[in-house]
Amino acid sequence: MTAHHNTDRLAGIPAERKARLLSGGNFWETEALEEAGIAAISMADGPHGLRHQSGGHDNLALFDSDKATCFPPGVAIGSSWDADIAARLGAALGREAAAQGVGVVLGPGVNIKRSPLCGRNFEYYSEDPHLSGVLGAAFTRALQAEGPGVSVKHFAANNQETNRQTISSDVDERTLREIYLPAFEGVVTEARPATIMASYNKINGVPASENRWLLTEVLRDEWGFDGVVVSDWSAVTDRVAALKAGLDLEMPGGAMGHDHDVIEALRSGELSESDIDASAARIAVLSRRKVTSSAVAVDEDAHHEIARRIARECAVLLRNEHQVLPIPAGARVAVIGAFAEQPRYQGGGSAHVNPTRVDRPLDEIRAIAAESGVTVGYAPGFTADGPRDERLIFEAITEARHSDIAVIFAGLGEERESEGFDRDTIELPFPQVELIREVAAAARRTVVVLANGGIVSLEGWHDDVDAILEGFLLGQGGGRALADILFGRVNPSGHLAESIPIRLQDHPSWLNFPGEQGHVRYGEGVLVGYRYFTTSGTPVRYPFGHGLSYTTFETRSLSVTRTGADSATAHVGVTNTGDRAGKHVVQVYVSTGAGPVRRPVRELRGFAKIELEPGETRTVEIDLPRRAFAYWDIAAGRWVVAPGDYRVEVCADANTVLRSSTITLEGERIATELTMDTPVGAWFEHPEVGPAVMDTLGLTATPVTEEQLAMIASMTMRQFVAISGLDISTDALQALMTASTR
Numbered sequence: 090m091t092a093h094h095n096t097d098r099l100a101g102i103p104a105e106r107k108a109r110l111l112s113g114g115n116f117w118e119t120e121a122l123e124e125a126g127i128a129a130i131s132m133a134d135g136p137h138g139l140r141h142q143s144g145g146h147d148n149l150a151l152f153d154s155d156k157a158t159c160f161p162p163g164v165a166i167g168s169s170w171d172a173d174i175a176a177r178l179g180a181a182l183g184r185e186a187a188a189q190g191v192g193v194v195l196g197p198g199v200n201i202k203r204s205p206l207c208g209r210n211f212e213y214y215s216e217d218p219h220l221s222g223v224l225g226a227a228f229t230r231a232l233q234a235e236g237p238g239v240s241v242k243h244f245a246a247n248n249q250e251t252n253r254q255t256i257s258s259d260v261d262e263r264t265l266r267e268i269y270l271p272a273f274e275g276v277v278t279e280a281r282p283a284t285i286m287a288s289y290n291k292i293n294g295v296p297a298s299e300n301r302w303l304l305t306e307v308l309r310d311e312w313g314f315d316g317v318v319v320s321d322w323s324a325v326t327d328r329v330a331a332l333k334a335g336l337d338l339e340m341p342g343g344a345m346g347h348d349h350d351v352i353e354a355l356r357s358g359e360l361s362e363s364d365i366d367a368s369a370a371r372i373a374v375l376s377r378r379k380v381t382s383s384a385v386a387v388d389e390d391a392h393h394e395i396a397r398r399i400a401r402e403c404a405v406l407l408r409n410e411h412q413v414l415p416i417p418a419g420a421r422v423a424v425i426g427a428f429a430e431q432p433r434y435q436g437g438g439s440a441h442v443n444p445t446r447v448d449r450p451l452d453e454i455r456a457i458a459a460e461s462g463v464t465v466g467y468a469p470g471f472t473a474d475g476p477r478d479e480r481l482i483f484e485a486i487t488e489a490r491h492s493d494i495a496v497i498f499a500g501l502g503e504e505r506e507s508e509g510f511d512r513d514t515i516e517l518p519f520p521q522v523e524l525i526r527e528v529a530a531a532a533r534r535t536v537v538v539l540a541n542g543g544i545v546s547l548e549g550w551h552d553d554v555d556a557i558l559e560g561f562l563l564g565q566g567g568g569r570a571l572a573d574i575l576f577g578r579v580n581p582s583g584h585l586a587e588s589i590p591i592r593l594q595d596h597p598s599w600l601n602f603p604g605e606q607g608h609v610r611y612g613e614g615v616l617v618g619y620r621y622f623t624t625s626g627t628p629v630r631y632p633f634g635h636g637l638s639y640t641t642f643e644t645r646s647l648s649v650t651r652t653g654a655d656s657a658t659a660h661v662g663v664t665n666t667g668d669r670a671g672k673h674v675v676q677v678y679v680s681t682g683a684g685p686v687r688r689p690v691r692e693l694r695g696f697a698k699i700e701l702e703p704g705e706t707r708t709v710e711i712d713l714p715r716r717a718f719a720y721w722d723i724a725a726g727r728w729v730v731a732p733g734d735y736r737v738e739v740c741a742d743a744n745t746v747l748r749s750s751t752i753t754l755e756g757e758r759i760a761t762e763l764t765m766d767t768p769v770g771a772w773f774e775h776p777e778v779g780p781a782v783m784d785t786l787g788l789t790a791t792p793v794t795e796e797q798l799a800m801i802a803s804m805t806m807r808q809f810v811a812i813s814g815l816d817i818s819t820d821a822l823q824a825l826m827t828a829s830t831r
Contacts, residue, residue, distance in 0.1 A: 098125045099369055104362045107369045108351045111332065113342025117142065119372065120342060127372070130379045132240070132340070133189070135182055136196030136212050137162040137435070137564065138442030141189045157185055158392040159435055159444040161564040163198055164542055165403035166224055167214035167586035168561060168636075170674045171698040174402050175224040176231035181395050183235025187385040192378040193284060194232060195240045195439075199225040199272040202543075202587050203248035203617060204598040208511045211436035211542025211562055215586035216618030216633065217693050218268055222275025229280035238283025238378045240319060241276050245269055245303060246611075247288035251511045251603035254324070257291035260611040263686070265292075266721035266728075267615050270307070277312045283375055284317040287336055289324045296331075298324050304335030317368075317375045329354045337368035338375075389445045397448070397566030402672075404574055405583035406637040407547075407557040413534045414556050415577025415639060416494060418461045423488035424451055425470045425528055426498030426521075426538075433473075433500050433540040434567045438508025448568030450498060450538070457576050466492065470524045473502045477520040485524060486531045495532035496575065497525055497554075500540030511603055515546045515593050522549055529553040538571060544589050547630050559583075577639060582672035582698070584636030588619050588629050588743070595629070597621035619743035620689035634676050634693075634742035640667025640703070644675075647748040649737045654755045655718055655730040659711040661739050661748075665701035672700045676740045677711045679718060680749075683733030683756070686720050691738055713737065718754060725759050732756035763829040765822070769809050770802030778825045785822060787815045 099107055102125055114120040114129050121129035134140040139157040160178050169175070179197075186194050198212040199221045207213075214221040229239050246258035246269045260269065276282055285308065287298040297303060298320050308314045319338040325331050328339060328347035339346055354360040406414070416422060429451040435442060451467055458465045470485035471478065489495040499521045505512060516522070526549075529535040535554040539545065542562050551557070558581070560571055573579040590596050597613035604610065616624055619633035646662035661675050675698075678691040695711035715730060722729040733756065738749040758776045761767060772782045783789045786809070793801075801809060810817050 098127070098373060099366060104355055104365055105352050107365050108355065109348055110369045110372050111337065111351060111365070112339040112346030112348055115343050116341040119338065119376065125373065127376045128379045130192030130376055131190055132193040132195060133186065133191045134196070134439045135186065135191075135194040136198050136440055137166075137178065137182075138440075138444070139182065139185050139189060139191065139194070140439065140442055141191055154441075154443045155189060156443050156445050157189075158389070158396055159442040159447075159565040160396045161400050161403050161567065162211045162435055162440065162542070162562045163214050164211045164561045164586075165400065165563050166228075167220065168405050168583040169399075169402045169698070170220065170584050170586070170696055171402055172223055172227035173698075174399055175227040177395065178399055179228035179231035180235060181392055183232035183237055184385060185387050185392065186232075186237040187235055187380045188387045190380060191237055192380055193238045193240055193375070195242065195286065197225045197228045197239065197276075198242050199276060200243055200247050201269055201272070201617065203611070204602040205515050205544045205587070205590070205593070205596060206512045206602060207248055207543065208250040208506055209436070209438070209508050211506055212440050216588065217586070218271040219275075219693050220586055220696065221272035223696075225272055225276045226280040229276050229282050233280070233283065236378065236380050238316075238375065240284040240286045241273060241282045242286035243288035243321060244273055244285050244308070245288060245297060246292050247290050247297075249511055249603045249609065250509055252607070254289045255291075255607060256604060257294050257608045258611065259293055259608050261614065262723055263721045264611055264614045268617050274312055277308070277314045282316060283378060284319050284338075285314065286319050286321055287324065289321050296324075296326070298336050299327055299330040299334045301334040309335060315371070317371045329359060332360065332364060332368065337371050393446060393566055396564050397569050400563040400567045400570035401573060401579045403561065403563060403583045404571060404581055405559040405561075405585055405635070406574075406581040407559050407631055407635065408551070408554070409637055410555045411534065413494060413536060414558070414575060416463060416575055419463065420493045421464045421491065422454070422458065422466070423485075423492035423495045423532070424454055424465055424467045424498070425485045425488060425495055425524070427469045427471055427473050428500050428540050429454075429467070429498040430469065431473060432568055433503060434562055434564055435503070436506050436508070436542045436562060437503045440508065444565040447565045450568040450571050453569045453572035454496075454575065457572050457578070461576065463576075470497070470528070471520050475520065477523060482524055482527060485528055489528045489532035489535075492532060494534045494536060495528050496536045496538060497528055498538050498540065499525060501542070501545065506542040512543065515544060517545050525550045526553055536575070538575070544587055546593070547589065548591060551630065559585075580639045580669060580671040582636070582638060582674070584634050584674050584742070585631055586633070588622055588633045589631040590622075591628055591630050595627050616689060620692065623690040623743055629744075632742040632744040634674070634740065636674070638667075638671045638673070640665055640669045640671040642666065642671070642673045642701070644739050644747040645706070646708070647737070647739050647750050649750040649752055651752060653715070655715045657713045657737065657752055659695065659713060659737050659739070660708055661711065662706060662708045663699065663701065664706040665703055668703050670700065670702050672698055674698050675709045675711065676742070677713070678738045678740050678743070679713065680736040680738055681718070681731075681733060683735065684720055684729070684731030685759075686722075688720065691740070691743065693743075722759055724761065729759055730754055730756040732758060760829060763806075763826045765807040765810075766805045768802060769804050769806055772806060772825075773802065775829055777831070778828050781825060785825060786813075786817055791815075
């Protein structure tokens with residue numbers, strides 16, 4: 090049903106009554122308008138599991154929610170590098186939402202991981218917008234195919250929790266367009282989400298919920314979004330300004346809404362009835378997402394198994410010296426660490442799910458060990474985020490000495506990572522670091538299994554251990570998934586969706602995060618995450634895209650074919666050269682120095698996850714559309730492909746190029762409109778009139794050094810004419826200015 094038809098349904102309804110549609114009926118539901126056939130629909134948090142509250146209502150997880158499957162959070166899905174995995178989660182979550190009568194699920198979260206300190210990084214996919222956009226679109230399509238809609242969040246430049254309701258994210262337009270908006274754009278243009286959630290923060294001083302450039306000019310006019318723009322909960326302070334900017338629905342409603350402000354603006358003429366009708370019509374379309382819970386049933390056992398299967402695809406094997414993993418049959422294993430018995434599997438805040446059950450890693454390890462002749466001992470070693478306990482450490486060391494392999498479960502407690510606050514360090518708690526060191530000194534071989542929502546430092550203990558399995562947060566089925574990987578029943582295939590720096594101070598966001606006096610300056614520009622590390626040559630512990638397997642892969646071929654003036658397709662041949670089946674991520678980057686702007690050394694432009702049997706070879710096709718080669722030109726106000734050479738690189742990770750091929754693109758030359766206040770250098774570089782400028786200025790016959798030309802280039806033409814002392818024809822300059830606009 091189109092918005093036009095829904096406008097017809099609203100005909101004859103008093104404007105003040107229609108205005109009530111523009112805020113929620115209560116904390117989680119929209120307002121109904123029965124006389125127009127518009128039903129109230131229920132919303133619930135749910136990037137990785139439904140947090141539906143049929144009892145007390147809040148959005149900070151202070152009250153209990155109904156039981157639901159806790160699937161792996163965004164940090165894990167990002168590490169899968171697999172759109173099918175994101176879709177599998179979306180479909181299962183859509184079924185659970187429908188079963189509980191939820192019409193809109195608040196997710197996915199596609200914000201960029203600008204800093205590893207962001208307390209909500211566990212909800213987001215990646216530091217790269219292409220990876221985030223592909224996963225977010227897959228999730229959205231699959232969830233909405235089940236009936237409910239999504240709310241893509243948080244739009245936009247919401248990359249920290251510190252002062253999130255008041256902070257101004259001060260970002261230049263090129264950085265917004267190339268880093269912080271593309272994931273949203275990809276979801277909107279490829280998956281047509283039902284709603285977009287405006288974020289709390291300001292963008293360059295203007296609240297996101299009141300930002301007409303963002304919500305109307307970019308989102309609707311450029312990207313063609315035709316759904317509902319909804320506020321984050323209690324984000325709106327000026328409802329009239331927000332409505333004018335393009336925000337349709339204020340949440341929550343009831344006594345917390347601003348209906349009176351809208352009605353008064355209608356009476357005063359500040360708002361017209363057509364302003365109300367546009368948003369009301371979109372909300373009427375959204376009301377068709379209402380589902381009847383009795384029509385859908387969910388098999389909790391089946392969904393728990395789905396959670397397990399998804400989790401198996403997400404863990405990242407960072408290190409595996411001496412092939413200590415997988416654990417061999419007959420080994421003696423010491424399991425150490427409180428997180429083996431009390432697993433950390435999700436984050437805190439509005440995304441916190443009340444799980445149907447939780448797999449404990451220790452139980453799952455013991456179950457598999459019993460089938461493979463492996464003996465298992467256990468020592469907690471530490472209490473989660475507690476002080477150093479010498480007795481617990483002694484017990485852990487004793488277990489380690491009597492084992493072949495010590496497997497330490499370490500990480501961060503939920504109280505360290507949550508919505509509402511950021512971390513102040515990436516270090517593991519000191520008692521855990523000390524435990525790892527002392528156990529590693531006592532054990533023959535040591536494996537560390539990590540549980541954390543944001544990356545943690547591996548320094549101070551990395552070289553002491555043989556293997557590191559980064560589980561991040563894997564949801565309620567993560568315990569079984571980790572056990573399957575440790576014993577080799579599943580071949581690890583996760584890859585890092587964010588860089589792990591050696592020091593926090595090495596990170597490009599460090600100088601400007603989390604800001605001061607109400608502003609956070611995005612001073613690193615487009616050099617976010619791996620874009621900075623590769624461009625600056627700053628070493629990292631593990632780069633973006635890194636991930637090991639129990640088998641080996643070889644990239645044997647790359648061919649790049651031009652498919653248009655400014656587009657191409659890469660064909661990549663990959664062989665499994667090991668002795669077991671495994672999954673491999675083909676990563677395709679583009680590198681160029683073309684154009685007038687500074688480009689990162691390389692940028693991810695395509696990827697595919699494939700499964701290969703031992704000895705199998707497969708050729709993967711990766712499309713590289715025009716945007717894969719473009720930059721945002723702030724003068725032209727659009728995406729531009731500069732003429733020049735572009736190197737297409739197949740990489741093992743952001744630092745490691747396996748094969749490359751260079752193509753030359755025609756691109757387009759952006760001609761600057763020349764005026765007397767344009768720098769002389771821009772006159773020299775102009776593609777049409779540049780060759781004639783030297784003659785017009787009398788510099789052809791006058792010996793001029795390179796140093797003098799450089800000094801001249803920075804002057805405006807007006808300044809140069811005034812101080813040069815040369816006989817310069819103003820008529821000739823005027824003719825060149827006219828020619829520059831043709």
